[in-house]
Amino acid sequence: MASWKTITRRSFLVLGAAVAGGAAFGAWKIAEVPANPLVPGPDSVPLNPWVIINADGVTVIAPRAEMGQGISTTLAALVAEELDVDWQQVRVLHGPPAQAYFNAGFVDRMSNEPDFIVSQRPKSHNAILAAVPKILSLQMTGGSTGAIGGFVQMRLAGAGAREALKAAAAKRLGVAPDTLKTEGGKVIGEKTFTYAELAAEAADLVPGDVTLRDPSTWRYVGKAMPRLDMVAKSTGTEVFGIDTWLPGMKFATVRMNPRRGGAMKGFDPAPALAMPGVAQVIGLGSGIAVVADNTWTAMQAAEAVKIDWAEADYPADTEAMMTRIEAAFATRPDSRMRDDGDVEAELAKGPVSGAVIEAEYRVPFLAHAAMEPLNATAWLKEDGSLEVWCGCQAPIMTRDACAAALRIDAEKVTLHVPVMGGGFGGRTDPVPAVLAARVAAAMPGTPVKVTWSREEDLTQDYYRPAAIARLSGRIEGGKATALWGRTATPSVTRNALARLVGFAPPGPDRGSVEGGFDQPYGLPNYRYDGHVADLTVQLGFWRSVGNSMNAFFLESFIDEMAHAAGADPLAFRLDLMRDTHAPSAQLLENVREMSGWDGLKRPGYGRGVAFCYSFGTPVAEVLEVQQTDAGIRLTRAWIACDPGLAMDPGIVEAQMTGAMVYGLSAAVHGAITFADQQVVERNFPDYDALRMPTTPAFEVAILQNNGSFGHIGGVGEPGTPPAAPALANALYDLTGIRARELPLNRQFSFAG
């Protein structure tokens, strides 16, 4: 097992090159090269922050967290590609909190221009380097950036380790390194050495220039690799955070103020303490924790505690919140990130051999509802150090938040990041780790695992905000001539960053309008405005963030425009896209062909198409629905996506399918509502999702036309945004009823 218990100050040149991109890398330094956080263990030698050589293979340290998206497998494959190890020799671990594991992929998320424009431009190395200091502490998994950030970095880590091992062998043999070969975890020359034999010597050698291999020679990258976690996840042997097991540990749960952010006026622990097996009730300011000898008893006892809650600072119910959101339309737009042509003049022309249409759409708050409820385990040791186990997307921030909560130095906190039973953006906040740390501080010397009940997980989530959109469009002669979209919603980014880092970022809020302003539709007059609503409900990043709402608004409205124009909805989109972004238009052609889309109406069936370019990857989806005696069924789905480079097509297919299921689940069932300032939906019966009988059959096409200039798109989120509008458009095709509000089960009867 690799060891990373303390921090050494060795610096590694390979990182400096890692951010530069391109093909050949010189050994040069940026101002501050992060230290290697790994230290040698009894049978393991770290060659750099990402590669540990063990007696029987290699352990790859993944800088991104595994939430199910398969990133650990892809990152390991990138290392293995250059390191010349067999796949069976590869294991993967999550890295400790350290700057070395910053996410270079976030460079791609720092522009306010539409992705489809940025992706057609060569990357500027200077711009990337300038951005590095801003992201150096961003050891963050999110934004569908993992494989993008790792693409160069992980291959360089593998190549650098390989060259160091070759240099060690060359020294032993007294030959030049370039006379040696590597294969199957061995350096081969006139004698053959295993990597393990050479590792200790290689660790002291700094590799010179390395050249990354040509893609035509790849053995692992670009192939569907067997996931490194698959056997463990099929045998119950994977250790999720909730499975953390320590000798002598206690089990706890929390019950926090259901009026979010409100304080606790007082509590009476007596009914809980009277229950057998209950050890302690701990006040946490805005809630309580109960410690017991098993989790179930802790959860029963937490319900028994009598608590006097203070109020929250947001409106009482959903209706009042929607009124607050609607009021934002009367405020000056926060952003106008697209303003092509003169949309007002065009709309003012009115209907001339066509139409001017307007529509308003609404979407609700949504919870993440990952299968593994929130949890964290913490242990305050006698020497004052704290050890924490928490599946989280932002380890440095989480570690620092634990340290701050206990008023100890960050160096005294060791944070382990186990794999997560789903994330979807819902494990960004450090709250579980911080609350567990505070519980542990109340019982020094005893490890304690804190598990959220499903009810706490759902009602204490950080939600995808509700939103309202108003769109206007003009059609003339069967063509779209103008589109003006306006979205009103509270800002996730400002809400979350104010909470997480203490300040809201300046500038227009891209998240409110992404998926609306940035689509490759070549309308001559195209404007998109964001109106940021003043609402303090706890918000968080939900798979595809703003795209999840704006794609529903825009793609539903484009459909309405197509029908108003008397055009086929797929052909109507193609006409708008063909000259703007060819790889996107190609995807519409693909789903047309895959689904046999002919624009004809079949009795009892409906079809809808939708498109969204998000996180660097355009995705087109077609969904088919069927009216049955039991209700409407989602029968078949076709997805075409283009991430530029599909590093692992098996994982890309899984992510596209899963992301569409996630979006469809929300579209059919998902709504978080408030009454008396409290979330009404408490468990899966109130917040259901697609299940085996209600999930359509899928066909996925993965294209790689969007990779000019080295562009690579993300794959974890882009499948979600088109799901809801594809379904709403299919329902219109089936029933003639236009859905302008989610979830759809309020308006349509679906088969169970």
Next chain:
Amino acid sequence: MSITLQINGKPHEVDLPGEVPLLWALRDGLGMTGTKFGCGVAACGACTVLVDGEAVRSCQLPIGEVTGAITTIEGLGQPGNLAPIQAAWVRHQVAQCGYCQSGQIMQAAALLAANPEPTDQDIDAAMQGNLCRCGTYPRIRAAIHEAAAMMKAG
């Protein structure tokens, strides 16, 4: 007061009150963490185990009421010795986050024991109580069909 449970062919003593659900006796009492907590109200299937071959939501079964032999995911097969259904799961690369898969596999194992050649409709009916938020259902369906074929071929 301790209760003896027959789990994966062996007796296990747990020192917990009889009202504690089997899920928590397995996880917290015995450290057998392969069986997962998802909802606590029998709405997600993550805690599914077999009791005398029947799929049961262990979050709803007090240990004082267990009379049969329990099989958990740990008893079905191990990493070096996969049960056919687990091998099918690996071959189809079913899992994403994997958290629900113990329950999915136990539910599917019960289905295949009762119905060696399930149709798509049989799979829908048997698996509808098992929630997967990653949306792995298409691969689960394919893996169940393949496991059925493997078991038929012996």
